[in-house]
Amino acid sequence: MKSSRILIVDDEDPVRSQLVRWLKEKKYLTEEASTGQEALEMVRDKNIAVMLLDLRLPDMNGLDVLRRLRQENSDVCVIFLTAFGTTHDAVMAIKLGAFDFLDKSSNMINELIPRIEKAREQFDLISRARQQQEEEKDRYRLENIIGKSRSMREIFDLIRDVAPSNASVLIxxxxxxxxxxxxxxxxNMSERADKPFIIANCAAMAEGVLESELFGHERGAFTGALRQKKGKCELADSGTLFIDEVGEIYPSLQVKLLRFLQDQKFERVGGESTLEVDARIxxxxxKNLQVAIGEKKFREDLFFRLNVFPIFLPPLRERREDIPLLVDHFRQRYAAEMKKNIADISSSAMTLLKNYDYPGNVRxxxxxxxxxxIIQKGEIIEADTLQTGLLNKPVPHGNAYAHLPFKDAKEKFEKEYIQKQLERTDGKILPASKNAGLDRKNFKLKLKKYGMINHNEHA
Ligand SMILES: Nc1ncnc2c1ncn2[C@@H]1O[C@H](COP(=O)(O)OP(=O)(O)OP(=O)(O)O)[C@@H](O)[C@H]1O
Ligand SMILES: [Mg+2]
Structure with missing residues (x-):
């Protein structure tokens, strides 16, 4: 017996049973359906390789059945059963991707088996290719992270290794x-997956606010503290605490955080009693913390506590092999989200994307x-669509500052870059940060760093 099945779809009982009889004699596994609806359900439930499909069915046209199969991404090979006078439909069927035709005539028996065999071969080929594609996809992703470069695959391994432990990770x-x-x-890959994942962002927050954000406060701890509030450390109990932008944390708070990392104990602001939690950090x-340590802005002991398991994510321009994969991933995701049919990207557009330097990286x-x-008309993303956007500005290379030490050159570039972005948006911070591919908080931090904004100004 052959393992994949042949589905015969015809509302005329004699035609159907005749076909079934012939096929059974040749040891094929067969299924039968007399309506389009029935046929579609059977394809979903059973392993059907080839469908012999009548063009006229009681509930729907055979072409509609084929259309639906394609929409559902089915690999089934369709052979149409045609009677006289259906040439127009046949042309349409080819456009829709029918595999073959079979004339319902006395000669049918001779044609039947060789054509089915060809269709089966085709089905095997397509389904094997699809399977390979799926496997490939899995190989180049971990959770929602996409990447095929060596550095990203090494990071996948690091994540797999560290996830099940309780070790602190510094990314x-x-x-x-x-x-x-x-x-x-x-x-998500740890035993705490079904427990809370709490994000505490240390950037762009006044010291007092950040302290109570992290550790909570008691009622009346300061003016405006009308009720007790739990901090992120407390909320992360039994789960994971993600301390984002840890390089921005104030030196005075670093001490308190260090103590928390050492024994998971802390007091709420204005509180007497010591609390203890179990949170993975x-x-x-x-920021380059080593530099910050050198400048005495970051405590070395805190760094060592955090840095039990370091993960370094390289900038996108240093792993360009990942660009096409990411482009496809985002194209498919946003096309689906916006219900647009954007099937591909032109090769010149891809070349542009592969050569760009991405100061804002994957974001x-x-x-x-x-x-x-959003703006593409038609099914293919063209280079023009990109050129009118961010890619048309020339990418500055470091040469102009080659006489400077790297640190100074970087600062000079960063400052000019930020200034340019602001000019382009008439000083509006949110769109400027978007153009730069930075989040608003980070962008504002940079503005502060270069004295382009005063501390209480809002975007
Ligand atoms: N390897 C990747 N695969 C798929 N999507 C990615 C990848 N890397 C980043 N992204 C996407 O890029 C965006 C930025 O990622 P994320 O917020 O994790 O960056 P970040 O390093 O935390 O940035 P920042 O320092 O600005 O906070 C997100 O939308 C994220 O989903
Ligand atoms: Mg982030």
């Missing part, structure tokens, strides 16, 4: 490289694709 990398995504993946920063690439999907 370092430029803005938009996927630090938060990695933190989520570690939590993941921290992230886009910037994601924004570029989202925007392209």
């Amino acid at each position: 370092q990398g430029e803005s938009g490289t996927g630090k938060e995504l990695v933190a989520h993946a570690i939590h 993941i921290a992230a920063t886009n 910037e690439l994601e924004n570029i694709i989202e925007r392209a999907v």
